[in-house]
Amino acid sequence: MFWKALCLIFSLLLGISQGLRKMPKLADRKLCADEECSHPISVAVALSDYNPPDCRFIPIRKGQTLYIFSKLKGRGRLFWSGSVQGDYYGEQAAHLGYFPSSVVEEQHYLMPGKIEVQTDQWDFTC
Template sequence: MVYQIVCLFILTHTTCGLLSEYKICGDAECESRMSRVQAIQDHYNKDCRFLSFRKGDIIFVYHKLTGKREDLWAGTIDRKFGYFPKHAVKEEEIYAKTEKILETQVHILSE
């Protein structure tokens, strides 16, 4: 809990660094689900930018990093959004009919 508060504090007072320079999305706004995946192994990460999950969990994918980090996808479990390693999941259903490569952006969360 303390780690999450510290991480949130740091993120709200600094600029988040880029994990990769590009991402693949199903639409120009990266708002649509690209696919549904199922975890094939447990994954735990203390970094608040990443999802933790158990084998069998369902994750909805919204974008896939490409460029310097092609090993990470981004999605949601329930209402939690975060990155996760693509090798820890298997794609079960693909929703996106097209793929768009977009530049990732640095977001300032607050001043």
């Protein structure tokens, strides 16, 4: 119990010291391939560059491959979430975030995105 409390306090202090802020969610619901949104729905290719407005979104360069993990519903239906793959990130791990569906073209469908999942109160912390 003591270690859990200590870890929580440390995390809060770290967040405050780095100026982190919670970003509001883009939609109330999203479509995923599974309840955890851990399996990609499809693979897409970027049709154009995209420069993100904040930390919730990922930068995309034309020709990059993206794995689509969810498609937002309702007011956020124009955005999908996924990870960028390709030489832009080089040796780094895949970068996860949102991007406009209009800047990509789905190439391969992997699993149907038919499971509707409620989004968390705060999607991202910037």
